[in-house]
Amino acid sequence: xxxxxxxxxxxxxxxxxxxxxxxxxxxxxxxxxxxxxxxxxxxxxxxxxxxxxxxxxxxxxxxxxxxxxxxxxxxxxxxxxxxxxxxxxxxxxxxxxxxxxxxxxxxxxxxxxxxxxxxxxxxxxxxxxxxxxxxxxxxxxxxxxxxxxxxxxxxxxxxxxxxxxxxxxxxxxxxxxxxxxxxxxxxxxxxxxxxxxxxxxxxxxxxxxxxxxxxxxxxxxxxxxxxxxxxxxxxxxxxxxxxxxxxxxxxxxxxxxxxxxxxxxxxxxxxxxxxxxxxxxxxxxxxxxx
Amino acid sequence: xxxxxxxxxxxxxxxxxxxxxxxxxxxxxxxxxxxxxxxxxxxxxxxxxxxxxxxxxxxxxxxxxxxxxxxxxxxxxxxxxxxxxxxxxxxxxxxxxxxxxxxxxxxxxxxxxxxxxxxxxxxxxxxxxxxxxxxxxxxxxxxxxxxxxxxxxxxxxxxxxxxxxxx
Numbered sequence: 001x002x003x004x005x006x007x008x009x010x011x012x013x014x015x016x017x018x019x020x021x022x023x024x025x026x027x028x029x030x031x032x033x034x035x036x037x038x039x040x041x042x043x044x045x046x047x048x049x050x051x052x053x054x055x056x057x058x059x060x061x062x063x064x065x066x067x068x069x070x071x072x073x074x075x076x077x078x079x080x081x082x083x084x085x086x087x088x089x090x091x092x093x094x095x096x097x098x099x100x101x102x103x104x105x106x107x108x109x110x111x112x113x114x115x116x117x118x119x120x121x122x123x124x125x126x127x128x129x130x131x132x133x134x135x136x137x138x139x140x141x142x143x144x145x146x147x148x149x150x151x152x153x154x155x156x157x158x159x160x161x162x163x164x165x166x167x168x169x170x171x172x173x174x175x176x177x178x179x180x181x182x183x184x185x186x187x188x189x190x191x192x193x194x195x196x197x198x199x200x201x202x203x204x205x206x207x208x209x210x211x212x213x214x215x216x217x218x219x220x221x222x223x224x225x226x227x228x229x230x231x232x233x234x235x236x237x238x239x240x241x242x243x244x245x246x247x248x249x250x251x252x253x254x255x256x257x258x259x260x261x262x263x264x265x266x267x268x269x270x271x272x273x274x275x276x277x278x279x280x281x282x283x284x285x286x287x288x289x290x
Numbered sequence: 291x292x293x294x295x296x297x298x299x300x301x302x303x304x305x306x307x308x309x310x311x312x313x314x315x316x317x318x319x320x321x322x323x324x325x326x327x328x329x330x331x332x333x334x335x336x337x338x339x340x341x342x343x344x345x346x347x348x349x350x351x352x353x354x355x356x357x358x359x360x361x362x363x364x365x366x367x368x369x370x371x372x373x374x375x376x377x378x379x380x381x382x383x384x385x386x387x388x389x390x391x392x393x394x395x396x397x398x399x400x401x402x403x404x405x406x407x408x409x410x411x412x413x414x415x416x417x418x419x420x421x422x423x424x425x426x427x428x429x430x431x432x433x434x435x436x437x438x439x440x441x442x443x444x445x446x447x448x449x450x451x452x453x454x455x456x457x
Contacts, residue, residue, distance in 0.1 A: 127319075
């Protein structure tokens, strides 16, 4: 009798577990399709909780690395450092814009002046975590919608372009670095004004796509954003050309002779990022829909 | 296994998974070598697959997968797919072979790590990185599993007096 009851109970438990598993599976599928906005708040809450924990964990590591730099004035130094990095970022942008403006024609320069006049408030954010998947070039920063950050805002460092915001919760944001395989930036070479699409190769370098054979591009030439993708502002330094070759010369995977194969080194060391600057466009985006 | 101990083990596994992933994401960038990290998640998936039979084990694996998805920006569902596949493979293996030696568990962890990384890399368009990085990660995960299995065993032994897990 007792055994019968136990078997009955077991059946109910199995049924219950199966139902939960099926509903989770369906929920996951619906979420993947993207038609159910119900899960978004839950995702953001989880993202926020994880971010706080990650910040607590990563804080002692970054603290210990900076310990010997200044024991007595560490707080002031950090503040000053943050302010200076912000300043460097702004100045870097200005320098690149000036160099760029020098080789542009008159109308181009006029457009640039208009662009420069646009006020772009920036927010300095600390990198608190990476992605669980080590091949994914995505970082988490400790600023979110409450600080005015939103999806598709460009992220810079003192040296050049870092990436763009792909997801933002109230206090944290995910940034896809330009070296990620899914990243694409519309760029132009500084000297020869050759346009192309810069994509990450997933291994830490960048490849410049869709540059025709007859276009001139040189080694060591600087690559800057062209602004035509409407995500990244024009004139931000992204990298330097390290290798130029015709597709059919060495690349057996790409037999096409239409485009060149161009490798670009990013100017920013993505593995050593600690602080980034996010260009905030417009007002805080707390009410932004994903 | 009683229902109370089942619940306790489940929450313990969830907590371990959360802490492992938290450490890996917060410190992974500082301590990784190339693209190889000290990955304990593959060990946890194998440990659960060996310890908890169907259908409860599947529920545990779903939970670990959802935590993993929250910590990553890879395409939704890929962690779930790879972990569930690993779970069914290990369950099938268990129905044919008794896995008791350490090297067998190490091989299972290495296989699970390779399967997971291969699925994720292929789906993300990075199939050319399977060799050597996914293979190296699998190798290191297999080696690290000795340490992780020891830790998991100790934790579960400490927190449960009436443990009936299959290990």
